[in-house]
Amino acid sequence: MSLAVETVGLSKSYGPVRAVESVSLRVGRGEIYGFIGRNGAGKTTTIRALLGMIRPSAGSVRMLGEAVGPHGRGPWRRVGHLVEEPSAYPELTVRENLEIARRLQGLQGSAATSRAIERLGLGPYADRKAGVLSSGNLKRLGLARALLHGPELLVLDEPANGLDPAGVVEIRELLAGLVREHGVTVFMSSHILTEVDRLASRIGIIHQGSLIEEIEAGKLEELRSPRLEVEARDLEAAQRALAEAGFETIAQGGTLILNQAEAIAAPDRVAAILVNAGSPPTRLAIQQEDLEAHFLRLTGEMA
């Protein structure tokens, strides 16, 4: 089966400014792919290129196995999207806005509109003009439009932005349910890293236009696990002493990392081993890095 999203060397320049540089993505069916980056990192440019709204300067984009371009109907019957802030025709009601989307999607009958209204909790606002909606309800309208035609792939740019905490939870559960029950693939960008952390099965970090890291779900778990970090003047001697005592260590820069539960439970024992071996620790700390800390460290190092 073809990939849900595939870009090869995707680049986009605006004059001398390189907004996206050689981004290659492969998102499988049924994945929730979190796409994170700082403001101006290239998230929205990438998403617009995925949706054929901008022409890549170089590289190619395929969605659900079909090449993306301005010609033909493309894969859009199977793709739902929400790009940046949601927009709607302010003089039309919520229902009319969705009816326009339904007809332009080629869907028969208005059942899909009613289903989308119900699914996003827009019932009380269905006959209100979109111009008077709160930003949260406008976001719901945008999501309802994205889900209207039962897409196989959802491309969402900041889907939780502007929602209240209950709305954030609701959208998280909605997306998780779509993936679990209908096998929908979700490609979402967000700056709410806790949300991405909770939802995504894989995360791509974009920085200054380049994809600098992709993190699998397993690695995310690893990031969340506590670890003991040890620094010493003679790192090699310290590593030997700990190995002799039965502790596995990973050297990372000037730091030794111990992941075993025994080491984390008894850091005083680790300290005693090092002192007895004549290589006392200069720093010994239990660390737990989450996605946010990892992201900030990674993008901070590269800034």
Add this chain to the structure above:
Amino acid sequence: MSWFLAALWAEGLKARRSRVIAATGAAFLLFPLVDGLFMIILKDPDQARAMGLISTKARLVAGVADWPSFFQFLLQGTAAGGAILFAFVTTWVFGREFSDHTVKELLAIPTRRATIVAAKLLLTALWAMGLTLVMFLLSLGIGKAVDMPGWSSELARTSLGDVLLTALLTYLLIPMVALFASMGRGYLLPLGWALGSLVMAQIAALLGWGDYFPWAVPALTSGALGPRAEQIGLHSYLSVLLVFIVGTLGTFAWWRSADQSR
């Protein structure tokens, strides 16, 4: 329902709910009302003199209160008003998608962009020609109510043909406005273009080569730029057609190819 009919339905719904479209309609329908008012003034010269400026203006434009003068004024109103109001409608139909940021909802969907552009252009054409017809029918009622001499069904038929030809020529210049609304991503550029082309049309007519300047052709046809209609020929109509083709193809090409990064 075909993709095109769906797109046309969508454009129609947006138009029906919009105050802008209704306002332009009301403005266009003012012409027969003002025309009728002038005729009432011209029917009674004493009252016309007592009214100062308005009566002076009425004499300048029409002269006598009869059906030929009434239709001639209507024709000139179609050329001048149509150039502005058709441009205003087109600016809104295309420009609002960028101003309201709704254009991004029209790009990654199964309905082709060309279908959406075609629906928008057809809506503006239907609106322009429909409004012209309604205006003409309204003018017949107003003319009857004023009770002027010189009526004949032959005159009414000829005048209807002239009004529709002027409206059609005016409309054929409109796709350029659609192109500028798309390129400018909003209202300013197309409205600036519409006003600028109107001024240029006046200058071109004054210089004596208005028949070669497409934006002067509708006004010259209607007589709004003075008694120069004899200059209008095939070359004039072809120049208007050329603008229509360039504007239409340009708008289609722009929607298909331009980056939509806002």
